[in-house]
Amino acid sequence: MEFRIPLGDWAEEAVAWITATLGGLFDVIRAIAAGIYDAVDVVLASPPFWVIIIIAVVLAFIARGWVFALGSAIGLLVIVGVDQWDNAMDTLALVLVASAIAILISIPLGILAARSDTASKIIKPILDFLQTMPAFVYLIPALILFRVGVVPGIVATIIFAMAPGVRLTELGIRGVDREVVEAGQAFGATPGRILRQIQLPLAMPSIMAGVNQVIMLSLSMVVIAGMVGAGGLGGEVVAALNRIDVGLGFEAGLSVVIIAIFLDRLSASLGGRKRRVRAASPSRASDDADSAADKAAASIVKTPH
Template identity: 70%
Template sequence: MDFRIPVGDWIKAALTWIEDTFQWLFDALRQMFIWMFDAVDWVFATPPVWVVIVVIAIAALLARGWKFAAGAVVGLLFIVGVDQWENAVDSLALVIVAAFLAVVISIPLGIWAARNDKVSAIVKPIMDFLQTLPAFVYLVPAIFLFRIGVAPGIIATLIFAMAPGVRLTELGIRGVDKEVVEAGEAFGATPRRILRQIQIPLAMPSIMAGINQIIMLSLSMVVIAGLVGAGGLGGDVAQAISALNVGLGFEAGLSVVVLAILLDRFTASIGKGEGLYGRWTRRRKVQREADEQARLDARELETAGPRREPGTVV
């Protein structure tokens, strides 16, 4: 029995039509991705290595304390010691660009899905499809539409990493206590103000967990992106695989691990409010709440009018 569904032919024809019709758009997106990558890469590659390490160490000190700062310095010095600094900077730039674009798309989409059941019913199967499709498959249309280089690596990473951001954002918004939302509605707050001042702040731990997962998944695509000419640590890993160079593979792989630990700890500390910055933001929050309560008390006193002593004749 000779039975075959020509799905591949259909997809190839569809991609060919898309390329012929929207090539101008893909060329513009490719240039935008390259420009963003070059800008981020310039920020980390232009200053001397020791300046970048000192800045990251100070940020680590503010985020989690001196232990994390010391570990960050040791990890970065290891990357310098194995001569992988330039590749690590390239990989970091790719991860930052792809994760930024994924966050910009996934968080508003997750909020929309949380506030609209029809949108949620459409988005969920799409996210399931994106998460279950093998990561290498993303590279085929990415190369077809964006050609070899950084751009297909960014677009493949973006598609692969955005699903947890959408899911956890929707979960966080839907998990906000309905009584709190109803209290805001009772005080006359608009839906936009409820979202901005009640739902998003209460859902922030879940949203930050989604951002953390986006960054981790983006970093996991570094090696795969190296196969399409994105360079960085992924390029060295791909070269080590083709040449069976165990030493180079471990040097690049351990450098990826260092970047993964740094990015994971930074995003986790922001979500949990740890370190000096976290304590400062908590103090500001407490002060804002105290100021707001003082304003409410003053407003209640003005509404109640002057107090009268018992027995006073009006």
């Protein structure tokens, strides 16, 4: 007699139970997620394209200088030129919403994992599972729970993209010099104050690297999200694939690449500034540690318990 573990049957029964028991909750989540997406999409798609381009160029100039600003302007004008602007804004709205939610979930989980070895041992296998499971698999329960549209794409993107945010947040906090933390403890700082005033500021470059990776993984899901009705550039790529339309596929794919490069450079610059400042002086790292300890001590002395 052939032996077979009915994992698939158990998964179907679990999803069916969740759908029957928590259907109302998922309808509420769907309405909230769709409302947030629609609001962001209106903000991006309603103004004329040149207004969004000017804002993007200003942000690019502040972040990395005139070369990046010029490149951003040219890239965004290319998107306008191939008539993919509206789809690009739909995709950008999806990425921003999914990335924001993934970051709001991943950073607290990373903090929890950094402060508790037990939590870390529980969270790491879950993250391994989420990162190795094919992204298409996430779409099946997402479709069942949230129906066709942009919401299952957002949910699948959040699940797929949040892992590096958790890992790099934990890594950054655990990498903070123990002597700095002990200095804060010696002055009577509570664990919460040590986290806010010492660990998070010193771990910020690593946390921002995690934010950057969350955004990039979110963008990598836009085509997959297009398969469940999310629209945008992903929908255009899926349509091009169904029709074997090389031109449309190239234009939509190039638009995704332009947005990805812009968001990657912009988000990377937020964490890169602190790293560049620290690299300016060989003694900067020890100075930062001493400064953090001094600030913690001063704050503890000034603020009554």
